[in-house]
Amino acid sequence: MKKNYTELRAEEDNFYLNKMMKSNEILYSKGNNDECHTPNYAVFPIVEYIPKDAIIWCPFDTQDSRFVKEIAKKNKVEFSHIDTGQDFYKYEPEKCDIIISNPPYTNKRKVFERCIHFNQPFALLMSNTWLNDAAPKQLFMQRDLQLIMFDKRIRFECDGIVNNKITFGSSYYCWNFLPKQIIMQTFDIAKNLSKELLFL
Numbered sequence: 001m002k003k004n005y006t007e008l009r010a011e012e013d014n015f016y017l018n019k020m021m022k023s024n025e026i027l028y029s030k031g032n033n034d035e036c037h038t039p040n041y042a043v044f045p046i047v048e049y050i051p052k053d054a055i056i057w058c059p060f061d062t063q064d065s066r067f068v069k070e071i072a073k074k075n076k077v078e079f080s081h082i083d084t085g086q087d088f089y090k091y092e093p094e095k096c097d098i099i100i101s102n103p104p105y106t107n108k109r110k111v112f113e114r115c116i117h118f119n120q121p122f123a124l125l126m127s128n129t130w131l132n133d134a135a136p137k138q139l140f141m142q143r144d145l146q147l148i149m150f151d152k153r154i155r156f157e158c159d160g161i162v163n164n165k166i167t168f169g170s171s172y173y174c175w176n177f178l179p180k181q182i183i184m185q186t187f188d189i190a191k192n193l194s195k196e197l198l199f200l
């Protein structure tokens, strides 16, 4: 049976609505790398860019986090974590100048959206593969994305075990934090680790 104009328009609207919902599902999709912890050598490079007297908020960190331990050597650190009832999406400290952490891979777009909303400088560790997605282009269309990129992959500690089979590189995705847009750095990892382990 031939469809009239109104039916055809409704069908078209439904088609685009479905398409939008599907692309939102991808943009806000879940991952399973959420409990991987950052080693010291991946925190050192960020510490040197932290201005004296700046208060740092580490929103995905407990007192055991290497971010908290290393940054606290020079700066005041506010740290919070979902396990202590401080959900990043609801909680914010009274005072913070810069946000620094390795956020969960799940909902990374929402994490960046909230950091941008705070309008404070930030540096968040994220996989390089995220650059393939539409999200960072959309989020940083109107503001300069800054990156610290590394010559080696970070071997995160997942469930207490150092992952020697990391398949992706990571960078600090920053805003209003670095002295220039892209900084390439080498990791100063203990020399006794073999090249194979470091994925050189």
Ligand SMILES: C[S@@+](CC[C@H](N)C(=O)[O-])C[C@H]1O[C@@H](n2cnc3c(N)ncnc32)[C@H](O)[C@@H]1O
Binding pocket: 033, 034, 035, 036, 037, 038, 059, 060, 061, 065, 066, 067, 080, 081, 082, 083, 086, 087, 088, 089, 101, 102, 103, 104, 105
């Ligand atoms: C990728 S891990 C990194 C942990 C730590 N920042 C580090 O680098 O060692 C992300 C952490 O964020 C926590 N987390 C997940 N959702 C959170 C939320 N909504 N608010 C606060 N912390 C959250 C996870 O439990 C996990 O411990």
